[in-house]
Every structure is written in structure tokens, then in C-alpha cells.
Amino acid sequence: MKQGKEDFDIVKDDNDSKRNYIFQKDGLTKKIFVFVAIVLVVLIIAVALTYGNLG
Template sequence: MKGKKQSEENTELVKEKDNPKRNYIFKKNGATKTGFTVILIILIIVAIGVLLSGLVLETSFSF
């Protein structure tokens, strides 16, 4: 096993429907789109929460 090289990886980001490729991260289907939307909404809510908490804490400590 010492001299054996690892084959080159050719991973793609999105798998198209008609492409039989096995190395991909996301599949182009409804579940991926729904998951992306849910994660995006959660990140936006977290960002808004961080901004609002910063504003509230900043105004409550001003003496």
C-alpha cells in the first residue's frame, strides 16, 4: 500500500438531474431547495437577534 496513489477527486457542488456523477455535495431537487431556504431564514433571524441584542444592551448600559 505504500506506493499506491489516491485517485484525483472531482467533486462538484450541485448534481444535475441528467448527470450520472456520484461525487457531488448537493442534489438539485425540492429537498435541497427547502433545506437551503430554512437555513437561510434561520441565519437571517439569528443575525437580526444579534443586532437587536446589541442595540438593547448598548442603550441599557448608557449612564
């Protein structure tokens, strides 16, 4: 039995009625992305500084 083609998007526009998406274009998604990016940068810097002190 074959499955139908998936209608899947990474980003959903505000006025689109799709239910198959990961991110939605709104303010909350942008704020969360910035927060996660900042946390990742801080963690990378912390690992780099820790590694530099070991040698």
C-alpha cells in the same frame, strides 16, 4: 504513491450519475436552503437587536 484526480462537484444535476457531490438540484435542496437562510437571517437580527439593547 500518487492519488488519481478527484471528480468532485458542488452541485449534481438530476440526470447525472456521479456520486461525488454536496448538493443535488432538486426541490428538497432548495427548500432546505431557503429554510436555513431564513433561520440565519432571524438569528442575525436577534443578535443585532440584543446588542443594541446592551448599550
